[in-house]
Amino acid sequence: MPRTLICKRSEIPDNGLKECVTQSGLKVLVANAGNEYFACQATCPHQDVSLCEGLFDGSVLTCHQHLWQWDIRTGAAIGLAESPLECYKIEIDSDFVYITAGGDALDVGELFLGIAGNTLESIKALAQRREMQAGGTLYGIGDPADDFFVLESGRIEFVIGRDDRTSPAGFMLRKGEVFGWAALLDSQPQRIAKATCLEPSVLLCINGKQALKVLESDPAAGYVVMRRLSSLIARYLAPSGAK
Numbered sequence: 001m002p003r004t005l006i007c008k009r010s011e012i013p014d015n016g017l018k019e020c021v022t023q024s025g026l027k028v029l030v031a032n033a034g035n036e037y038f039a040c041q042a043t044c045p046h047q048d049v050s051l052c053e054g055l056f057d058g059s060v061l062t063c064h065q066h067l068w069q070w071d072i073r074t075g076a077a078i079g080l081a082e083s084p085l086e087c088y089k090i091e092i093d094s095d096f097v098y099i100t101a102g103g104d105a106l107d108v109g110e111l112f113l114g115i116a117g118n119t120l121e122s123i124k125a126l127a128q129r130r131e132m133q134a135g136g137t138l139y140g141i142g143d144p145a146d147d148f149f150v151l152e153s154g155r156i157e158f159v160i161g162r163d164d165r166t167s168p169a170g171f172m173l174r175k176g177e178v179f180g181w182a183a184l185l186d187s188q189p190q191r192i193a194k195a196t197c198l199e200p201s202v203l204l205c206i207n208g209k210q211a212l213k214v215l216e217s218d219p220a221a222g223y224v225v226m227r228r229l230s231s232l233i234a235r236y237l238a239p240s241g242a243k
Contacts (some may be wrong), residue, residue: 003098019052025200045083109176115221127204138195145182154201159194183208
């Protein structure tokens, strides 16, 4: 898998943090923990807060704004944190620090995690990779809901429309997160939200009807995916609105 240069090792403070930006615009936080190096997403998954401004004791990273915490070695959530951090594999070559992506977004995302290999491969075969610039709109309110999306990298902001009114519905940061769910629902042919890229983003675009046909051919996997989808919708809609 291709590796990406992010910084020099000498630029990272001892038992400290450094925020880096790749040529593609990806923001990465690099941590030096006793001369071991770890890399993760640079922005808190709770709100748009730089984690480089947080607290780091060599093992636990704490967001200074709402005290969410993570294990820097694994990205696992600790205490109040409700979401893990996306992590990257580190390679050191002389004084240079490189990262490589962890895995395919469909492998690490919650919706399709652990389903039968042949079914997952059929879903992957439907995916079209799309690169978007900051400010690019994926879909708007009232657009046909034909495709759903899986986040590879970047940040997507949502605005919900109801009765000629709109309201913000947050944004997502984690690799593997699914949005544009309406494409998987028979009762929702049109978008009720606008999705805009806050920064350069990479997404997998999958036709909803074709994905449903794949899942119908594997009822066990289909049941698991649709049950997870119901849980995701309930989780995200309860406080703020649909995606």
